[in-house]
Amino acid sequence: MKVLFIGGTGLISQAVSRLAVQRGIELYLFNRGQRDEFVPEGAEVIRGDIRNPEEARQALQGHEFDVVVDWIAFTPAHVQADIELFTGLTKQFIFISSASAYQKPQRHYRITEETPLANPYWQYSRDKIACEQLLMEAYRDNGFPVTIVRPSHTYGDTAIPAALTSWAHPWSLIDRMRKGQPIVIHGDGTSLWTLTHNSDFAKGFVGLLGHPDAIGEAIHITSDEVLNWNQIYAAIGQAAGAEPKVVHISTDFITAHTPQGTADGLIGDQAVSSVFDNAKLKRLVPEFEAGVPFAEGVRASVAWFEAHKERCTVDPEWSALMNTLIQKHGTDAKLLSFYN
16 A cells, blocks of 8 residues: 555654554655654655645645545644545545544443544544544545544653643653652542553554545544553552652642643543443454553653653643642642631
8 A cells, every 4th residue: 555644753653654664555754854753764754744735735746645644634624625635636534533522521431433522621622523524524425535533542652641741741740750749630530541552553543544444434543451540640650660649639620720721631531531442443453452551551651761861851830830739729628628
């Protein structure tokens, strides 16, 4: 197969790019060349900006692809440009949506692809839903060969996955743990969550490339391992070699006492128990099996950061926000105890 990844070097897609090349796929990456260290040997890079449609059209002139995957489309305007650019030029277009698009709050704890899409808490998720609707309309009306893939919380070597963390400086969480500073877990830490290593995600995803039965379908790809947040943070602490000092704070309190938008992903996704049924994926890709337990995966992430000291940066603003949140919570708890 001749496959084009728009992006292809991000947290999730870098693992897929590696596996695609290993499987003998003729892989092209279309991006601006800002993360060349994650381009696998054997992939060809086409320089360009997908947000400039004319530039993209010229850069891709003369190419046709069996599969096109857009890893960096987030709004209906992005996918509308994709539809216009790739109609007639590919046999399959894969849109990377998000499992956060599933109904919040859920009617049933176990999520399938038939679970309704509705998220009133997070604009990111609503935009993904709107993208899906636009693409499925193009499929129904004009035969645009779309497949929708919904990742959930996927991580890899370059991430320390958590709920309340600095996304730009993920080492900040490990730094706090090792310094004996308290960390925040939302609620009582017993809600259920699914974390998927990017190498496991890649196994399912590569199996969907060029799969005729995936056209017109939406499929999520996640691990089958389910942990609660107390277990997740305990595993991070074990990987860091430090016993986490935990402060449990309700999601409502966190939302009310952090800057607007800070907790959208928490209240709109991570605070809600999420257990996924991967039966549909396994029907399409029978060889799929998620083999990296979180305890193993996060140890690899910590080791990767320690081998790349330049990436062990901390976010003082995020750490200050955690300190303020913990202090405010402690003050309010004392006042409540006093008045009771």
